[in-house]
Amino acid sequence: MLEERLPQLIPFADLGERARHRLLQHASTLDIKPGLKLHARDEWRHLIFLLEGRVILSDDGQSVILKGGSPESLNPLFNERDYHSHAIAASSGRIALFDRKVYENLIDGAREGVEVSEIELSDLEGELFTSIYTRAFSGELQLPQLPEVALHLQAALKDPDVDIERVTRIIEEDPSVAARLLSVANSPAMGSQREVSRLADAVSRLGLERTRQLVMALAAHQVFIRRDSPYHGLLERLWRRSARVAAISCVLADQSEAVDPQKALLAGLLHRVGALPIIGEVARSHPDRSAEDIERILYRLEGLIGELVAQQWGLASDIMAAIRDSGGPETATAAPLTDIVRIARSACTRDGDDALADRTPLAKLNAVARFGFVLDDDGQLPAIDTARREIDALIREVA
Incomplete structure (x- = not known):
């Protein structure tokens, strides 16, 4: 699946077949659950893409919901010098991780592990989390209002x-x-x-x-x-x-x-x-x-x-x-x-x-x-x- 999606991802669209093959050697996918959190400041080693599911992207108090397979998901979750944003999984799904250094230099390099802040949620907790986030962003959930x-x-x-x-x-x-x-x-x-x-x-x-x-x-x-x-x-x-x-x-x-x-x-x-x-x-x-x-x-x-x-x-x-x-x-x-x-x-x-x-x-x-x-x-x-x-x-x- 990742090999098929790679040419569609915007940063890699102009890479040749050989370069893509080398990039894939240092790439991986990660299944995500509701509540998993990624901080841009921790993920500078990687280019991360949402393949499936939904995540909430937050930057300086502004939040948007991103869906796997959408045109927006063809870009990385975080920019190169982004140290403030974070993403929270609003549903189960999958992300792809590419070694940023390999992409930049197209040379062999050891891929370091992904650092995430993950909450292992029970079925009920995952259901509540997904429902609240989804209903909040669709306008169905009335969040508490200040007087x-x-x-x-x-x-x-x-x-x-x-x-x-x-x-x-x-x-x-x-x-x-x-x-x-x-x-x-x-x-x-x-x-x-x-x-x-x-x-x-x-x-x-x-x-x-x-x-x-x-x-x-x-x-x-x-x-x-x-x-x-x-x-x-x-x-x-x-x-x-x-x-x-x-x-x-x-x-x-x-x-x-x-x-x-x-x-x-x-x-x-x-x-x-x-x-x-x-x-x-x-x-x-x-x-x-x-x-x-x-x-x-x-x-x-x-x-x-x-x-x-x-x-x-x-x-x-x-x-x-x-x-x-x-x-x-x-x-x-x-x-x-x-x-x-x-x-x-x-x-x-x-x-x-x-x-x-x-x-x-x-x-x-x-x-x-x-x-x-x-x-x-x-x-x-x-x-x-x-x-x-x-x-x-x-x-x-x-x-």
């Missing part, structure tokens, strides 16, 4: 000339959010003895960036707590733990000075947002599944699905990466924000009695030492205990 106040504020703050008056008018659209902002602005954590009663004064005290992060946090809370869901209890547990991860992320970011603490707070709050479409899909197609069944499924799929939600919400690329990758294996190329959230997730293993706690011990995370944190004899972070009052205050602020 209007958050969407309007996100759009307004893209204007460098936006002022407090305009931000105040937007927040006044949602009285519950406005009331929470006033409460936070007057909290002891703000360190002011003077109480403010006007929303504009509260926004001024908080600052535009913290106001934005708090509005997003309050909006996310509304998205998570769905009273009409048969899995309402599970959603509430997810939110409570997300609030704890967010508070710890904020404190660790501040102590390490690795990333902006307010951005870490938001990334921690949203790190499990991918659970929402999965729970909704299970409720639709497998309503007999228990909350315990869903918990196992979430750990396998929520990072991949969370990226879809993050793209729709227009979140920053580093927050999107934290949502996608903080629950997966640690990598040397991860962004600081991803690693801060990863550490916070692991720190929650004993930080509260929660069956949803991540299982990776802190001692196994290289990022702990890289950010200058020290573990105690029990393998825990003393930095969390010393900031307990701050963490508890942050949880009350967003939960």
Whole structure:
């Protein structure tokens, strides 16, 4: 099959028969399953083509679906100097891998193994993954929507000339959010003895960036707590733990000075947002599944699905990466924000009695030492205990 397809692949169309034969000697095919992920930064050795199935190509927040046999599939998945894109298999299929060096030089060379991030999915997990991705890209699946106040504020703050008056008018659209902002602005954590009663004064005290992060946090809370869901209890547990991860992320970011603490707070709050479409899909197609069944499924799929939600919400690329990758294996190329959230997730293993706690011990995370944190004899972070009052205050602020 590969020999027949080779002349159709655009980079190889002008190669002679002898050159194609040599190229085939260093080529292979790989069967793919839903959930297999390829990163462009890892695949610089290869020219990769989709032969069968469907994959989702994502680059800088933009995603397209690619089908095997389509005209677009005659080009490689990744360009030569592409270090940011990634592809996720949305169905079972097959890819072809050609040694880039052999193609460039047409000389013998040992083919090195393909490096992939693959999730071995059960039949149910593969079914859910494929259904969510396919329905999302066909427009049949309604992904979680941010409340209007958050969407309007996100759009307004893209204007460098936006002022407090305009931000105040937007927040006044949602009285519950406005009331929470006033409460936070007057909290002891703000360190002011003077109480403010006007929303504009509260926004001024908080600052535009913290106001934005708090509005997003309050909006996310509304998205998570769905009273009409048969899995309402599970959603509430997810939110409570997300609030704890967010508070710890904020404190660790501040102590390490690795990333902006307010951005870490938001990334921690949203790190499990991918659970929402999965729970909704299970409720639709497998309503007999228990909350315990869903918990196992979430750990396998929520990072991949969370990226879809993050793209729709227009979140920053580093927050999107934290949502996608903080629950997966640690990598040397991860962004600081991803690693801060990863550490916070692991720190929650004993930080509260929660069956949803991540299982990776802190001692196994290289990022702990890289950010200058020290573990105690029990393998825990003393930095969390010393900031307990701050963490508890942050949880009350967003939960």
